[in-house]
Amino acid sequence: xxxxxxxSFHQYFVLRKARAHQSVLREAFAKxxxxxxxxxxxxxGGWLIITGxxxxxxxxxxxxxxxxxxxxxxxxxxxxxxxxxxx
Numbered sequence: 001x002x003x004x005x006x007x008s009f010h011q012y013f014v015l016r017k018a019r020a021h022q023s024v025l026r027e028a029f030a031k032x033x034x035x036x037x038x039x040x041x042x043x044x045g046g047w048l049i050i051t052g053x054x055x056x057x058x059x060x061x062x063x064x065x066x067x068x069x070x071x072x073x074x075x076x077x078x079x080x081x082x083x084x085x086x087x
Contacts, residue, residue, distance in 0.1 A: 014046035017073040021048065024070050032066070034059040038080065047075035056084040 022040050025048070029035040038052035050067065054060050060082055067076055 011044075011046055014074055015042055015044075018042040018046060018048050021070070021072050021074065025050075025067065025072075028066050028070055032062070035063060035066075038063060043077075047077055048072060050076060050078045050080055053081040053083050055082075057082055 019042055022042065025040045029038050034054055035052075038050060038054065041049045041051060043049055050063070054063055060080060063080065064078070
């Protein structure tokens with residue numbers, strides 16, 4: 001198998017793992033009203049992107065902890081806005 005074929009094969013399985021884990025994350029998000037505006041997406045690079053907004057910094061910290069507890073099978077990257085203004 002060529003290097004390109006191996007890369008495509010690997011990427012297919014990484015994307016499949018990411019897609020399967022999205023339902024786990026959505027279930028976890030649904031349990032906490034602070035995560036009502038949070039969602040996940042898959043990147044073509046094979047990682048999960050967490051997007052949306054949370055009400056404050058403690059909620060962001062809890063979101064990251066919640067995600068870590070689900071043991072994602074791929075890398076996770078964040079693009080989450082904190083709605084609370086800094087003092």
